[in-house]
Amino acid sequence: MFFRILTAIACVAGIAGCTSYSGPAHNTDVVTLANGTQAYRVQCLGLLESSKTCMAEVKRICGDKPAMRISSVDHITSDLKSENNPREITFQCATPVAEQPVQPAPVVVAPVPVPAVAPAPAPVRHAPQRKITLQGDATFAVGSATLTPVATAKLDDFVAANQGVDIERMTIAGYTDSTGSAELNNRLSAARARSVQGYLATGGLRASKWDVEGYGSASPVAPNTTAIGRAKNRRVEIQVDGK
Incomplete structure (x- = not known):
């Protein structure tokens, strides 16, 4: 009688409608919950029955579907103590969640290291x-x-070596050997010195002062008595002073 009273209270408080059918060892109700969904309530109230009987009926009803317990009422002894043996179980058969395919772990591609660009070597500046x-x-x-x-x-090598140099004075001296007249030698040595000056200036050399002279056969560096000596004396000397 106590369980029937509880059942009636449940139907009034939380269940909008009840439909009953019975088996040999249990009573099973199809109930409509307050939220409008349907559920099952199994009662196993016989003296020889236990919660195992209710659970067997739950399993039979749900089959392969998992049972989702909504509420349960434990068996109560004559002194109103619970035996931890539920004899009334309200449940729903949940629709099994389809197993989601296991997604493969994303392949993390390590970035290709960018080779460090070595700085361009500083241009070598020659003295x-x-x-x-x-x-x-x-x-x-x-x-x-x-x-x-x-x-x-x-002369090209000379220009390259002195590019960017702040030249204070550029001395260009032309010389000849002792053959020929002094006038011819002076004129020829000066012309050769000026020819060198023009080439250097055209190449980009700049000087605060140009000292360009022809000295003829003066100041020989070798004897004029041999062809080798005379070749050495025919020369143009270029001197850079200051930066």
């Missing part, structure tokens, strides 16, 4: 070339102030 001598028949044609390719190659 300025202070002095150069154009000497011999390979630097000028015989009796001429025209520079040969050998002479211009040497």
Whole structure:
């Protein structure tokens, strides 16, 4: 009788409607909950029955679907003590959640290291070339102030070595051997010195002062008695002073 009273209270308080059917060892009700959904309520009230009987009926009703217990009422002894043996179970058969396919872990691609760009080496700056001598028949044609390719190659190196140098004074001195008249030698040596000056200036060399002179056969560096000595004396000396 006590359980029937509880059942009636449940139908009034939380269940909007009840439909009953019975088995040999239990009573099963199809009930409508207050939220409008349907559920089952199994009662196992016989003296020889237990919660196992109710659970067997729950399993039979739900089959392979998991049972979701909504409420349960424990068996009460004559002194109103609970036996931890539920004899009334209200439940729903939950729809099993379809197993989600296991997504493979994303493949993390390590970034390709960007090779460090080595800084460009600083340009090597050579020490300025202070002095150069154009000497011999390979630097000028015989009796001429025209520079040969050998002479211009040497002057190009000289210009490159002194680019950006603040030159205070550029001295260019032309010389000849002792053959020929003094007037001819002075004129030829000066023409060759001016030819060198023009080439250097065209190449980009700048000087605060240009000292360009022809000295003829003066100041020989070798004897004029041999062809080798005379070739050494035919020369143009270039001197850089200051920065």
